[in-house]
Amino acid sequence: VEAEKKSGAPPFEVPEVRFTKLFINGCFVDAVSGRTFQTRDPRSGDVIASVAEGDREDVDLAVKAARDAFDHGEWPRMSGSERGRIMTRFAELVERHADELAALESLDGGKLPAVTKAVDIGNAAGSLRYFAGAADKIHGETLKMRGQFQGCTLREPLGVAGLIIPWNFPTTMFTIKVAPALAAGCTVVVKPAEQTPLSALFLADLAKQAGIPDGVINVVPGFGPTAGAAIASHMDVDTVSFTGSTEVGRLIMEASARSNLKPVSLELGGKSPLIIFDDADLDMAVELAISANFFNKGEACVAASRVYVQESVYDRFEKKLAERMRSWVVGDPLNDPRADQGPQVDKAQYERVLSYIEHGKREGATLLTGGRPCGQKGYYIQPAVFTNVKEDMVIAKEEIFGPVMCLMKFKYVIIRA
Ligand code: ADP
Numbered sequence: 516v517e518a519e520k521k522s523g524a525p526p527f528e529v530p531e532v533r534f535t536k537l538f539i540n541g542c543f544v545d546a547v548s549g550r551t552f553q554t555r556d557p558r559s560g561d562v563i564a565s566v567a568e569g570d571r572e573d574v575d576l577a578v579k580a581a582r583d584a585f586d587h588g589e590w591p592r593m594s595g596s597e598r599g600r601i602m603t604r605f606a607e608l609v610e611r612h613a614d615e616l617a618a619l620e621s622l623d624g625g626k627l628p629a630v631t632k633a634v635d636i637g638n639a640a641g642s643l644r645y646f647a648g649a650a651d652k653i654h655g656e657t658l659k660m661r662g663q664f665q666g667c668t669l670r671e672p673l674g675v676a677g678l679i680i681p682w683n684f685p686t687t688m689f690t691i692k693v694a695p696a697l698a699a700g701c702t703v704v705v706k707p708a709e710q711t712p713l714s715a716l717f718l719a720d721l722a723k724q725a726g727i728p729d730g731v732i733n734v735v736p737g738f739g740p741t742a743g744a745a746i747a748s749h750m751d752v753d754t755v756s757f758t759g760s761t762e763v764g765r766l767i768m769e770a771s772a773r774s775n776l777k778p779v780s781l782e783l784g785g786k787s788p789l790i791i792f793d794d795a796d797l798d799m800a801v802e803l804a805i806s807a808n809f810f811n812k813g814e815a816c817v818a819a820s821r822v823y824v825q826e827s828v829y830d831r832f833e834k835k836l837a838e839r840m841r842s843w844v845v846g847d848p849l850n851d852p853r854a855d856q857g858p859q860v861d862k863a864q865y866e867r868v869l870s871y872i873e874h875g876k877r878e879g880a881t882l883l884t885g886g887r888p889c890g891q892k893g894y895y896i897q898p899a900v901f902t903n904v905k906e907d908m909v910i911a912k913e914e915i916f917g918p919v920m921c922l923m924k925f926k927y928v929i930i931r932a
Contacts, residue, residue, distance in 0.1 A: 527618040527628040527849055534716035536567045540580035541729025547572040554712055557625035557858040558847055558893040566712050569737035574745035577733035581675040581702040582751055584730030591672050591700035595651030602647035605725035606640045624711045625857040627848045639690040646694035672700035674753035677746035681759045682708035682860050683814040689715050692756050704733045706743050710861050712736035748774045758782040784914040789819035793828045801835045809898050812856050813918035823925045840884045845895050858894040865894035868917030872899050875910040
């Protein structure tokens with residue numbers, strides 16, 4: 516990716532948006548209500564497209580299609596190796612459309628297309644291949660029991676899986692949830708995030724081209740409290756997998772408990788530490804701190820947003836970091852090949868990050884670099900590095916989900932008993 520950037524590779528073409536409707540039972544359809552919502556380009560705030568807005572009635576239709584495909588269709592009944600073969604074709608199509616998908620993600624979510632192609636799309640194809648390989652290796656156990664009895668376990672698909680995904684890695688999140696469900700023989704209803712609905716619809720079309728039967732994958736773009744909540748509380752959805760905020764994770768578990776007690780899997784936020792000791796290679800430590808915080812503009816649940824540096828090397832580390840940040844480029848991901856960082860995903864997120872930065876200043880942390888909006892338009896933020904951060908400050912405790920690094924000093928003391 517670095518080489519591609521340095522070579523001044525031609526900019527990725529802004530893709531044509533071909534799919535904006537709900538994908539139910541193998542067809543692109545309007546929402547029952549006829550309503551649409553706008554998805555915007557975070558480089559400018561301009562509207563990219565109007566997308567069909569799914570709600571409870573559309574979720575009902577999607578679940579019905581998934582239920583029929585599960586109860587009567589061929590997908591759960593075909594051999595694992597046949598499912599694997601079709602999923603491999605899906606992976607090949609994802610790879611073949613990597614440029615287009617990466618550019619679409621960039622347009623809808625402000626991601627760097629070269630990185631997205633290498634990381635997100637690469638991982639997406641990788642997940643599909645991995646689970647394609649797993650599809651014919653699902654087996655149970657035989658247990659010797661008392662007397663002449665034997666017990667056996669058989670692993671069976673759960674049924675209809677509801678998959679609710681976030682906006683920071685839309686293609687990767689789609690495939691990491693869809694692929695294992697498909698391998699097991701489940702059918703799915705996916706709700707992409709309202710900020711980034713386009714890639715999921717594009718992927719639905721590729722899945723159809725790959726030969727995944729109608730009704731097996733359904734995609735319902737829409738909002739969380741309407742379409743998302745309808746999936747979580749649906750009596751005919753057998754399991755939900757959710758990635759997103761801790762708050763919404765709680766709502767999903769509650770909705771499951773109130774409806775049919777479907778098992779849920781939740782992947783929620785984080786505030787991970789990066790710990791730098793005095794024997795570390797400081798140049799490398801600086802690079803790691805930067806990529807762990809500013810990769811994907813800090814929109815990552817695994818961001819190492821608390822950086823603890825040993826007292827004896829703190830000042831040197833801080834100086835090197837400030838120096839290195841001078842060459843960091845915030846710019847248009849589709850038109851500036853030098854860009855290290857694009858815009859935040861949308862206005863709400865941009866304002867949220869800036870308000871955390873203001874909060875950090877008010878709490879008494881010092882801005883070493885950045886922390887200001889930049890660019891004439893769009894949702895660009897110069898990445899913020901805070902020093903003198905105390906552990907009880909809000910910026911050190913809450914997940915900011917943006918380009919904000921908190922530096923903290925630690926002392927290493929060996930206590931001998
Ligand atoms: P973020 O705060 O990072 O945007 P969210 O947890 O709000 O993350 O969103 C992640 C996904 O969950 C999105 O697809 C969103 O539409 C969905 N979502 C939000 N609220 C709900 C809800 N009440 N029930 C189900 N899904 C929801």
